[in-house]
Amino acid sequence: MFALKLVLSALIIAGASELGKRSTAAGAILISLPLSSLLAVTWLYVETKDTVKVAAMTGGIFWAILPSLLFFLVLPALLRRGWSYWPALGAACASTGAGYAAYAAVLRRFGVSL
Secondary structure, rough: HHHHHHHHHHHHHHHHHHHHHHOHHHHHHHHHHHHHHHHHHHHHHHHHHOOOHHHHHHHHHHHEEEHHHHHHHHHHHHHHHOHHHHHHHHHHHHHHHHHHHHHHHHHHHOOOOO
């Protein structure tokens, strides 16, 4: 089962990358779909048949989406300002991590835990 998950997931990511070479818009649309989330919850269900875990995971994904958007704001902004790819990628990941931490702290105040 692990090999099937690995191959299917890799094919989707590689497909988006290849599509992005031909059309950045089409590649972006394909990868922006919640394919990784769909695959993750599907594999979780197939392997456990536990709908409570699936519901908890999808709820967690919902709450995690907002801070993940920081990555897609910071990376292109830094690249457009002349940053090299790897430092820009690192800074975008760091800002996203900081965003998750701050967001989790705010959510805890409202009784929501990730």
